[in-house]
Amino acid sequence: MHSKKQAPVKYYVGIDVGSASVRAALVDEFGTVVAHADQPIQIWEPQPDHYEQSSADIWAACCVVTKKVVCGVDASWIRGVGFDATCSLVVVDKQFQPLAVNCEGQNYRNVIMWMDHRAVSQVERINATQHRVLSYVGGVMSVEMQPPKLLWIKENLQKSCWEKAGYFFDLPDFLSWKATGVTARSLCTVVCKWTYTSDGGWDDGFWKMIGLEDLVKDKYEKI
Secondary structure (H helix, E strand, C coil), X not given: CCCCCCCCCCEEEEEEECCCEXXXXXXXXXXXXEEEEEEECCCEEEECCEEEECHHHHHHHHHHHXXXXXXXXXXXXXXXXXXXXXXXXXXXXXXXXXXXCCCCCCCCCCEECCCCCCCHHHHHHHHHCCCHHHHHHCCCCCCCCHHHHHHHHHHHCHHHHHCCEEEEEEHHHHHHHHHHCCCCCCHHHHHHHCCCECXXXXXXXHHHHCCCHHHHHCCCCCC
8 A cells, every 4th residue: 555645756557468467567756666466368269370359358457457556646646657568459340349350259359469370361462562661560571460460350350340340459559549538549559560651651552452442541540
């Protein structure tokens, strides 16, 4: 417990979402970790190379650990909250409700995890284009990045997911949206994992070349 009678100190909350658990730390202005907590999260493996999670489960865990580490601290002393998470893809509909990323239609399982390798065929085709944006991600794209996952959804879940999707989030950006209501994406996220280029933004030609011209038509609102 942190006494409310102590002199005001600036605190910051850092939340890290890993593969199997969520961790939070309360850090003071001097860089000292004052409190920490962790909470497990669930993983589903419906078939080989398919790993899924629930954004609701992850967010609930974030809330649990945050409440634990700030217990007894005056809210006015907390100056910021930051999120760090895996390269997982979160899918929600136009009303921001979870949308199934699986053939079973289980909407609560709306996260394709970073370690999911269902999009091997898609990433091979993307890399075969040798498009210039690939030079921004090391020359070749990993199956764990978001464009191949998006292409897999379009090719395998066209009616049930792709056409109903309102927003596709990288997991840390989803958490930022949950905390603030703002859908703006992190520049670090979209450059490193979505092929947004720091000097030219989105490249329409790339998305059209790989078969995701839908994203261009809606002016990239979904991503």
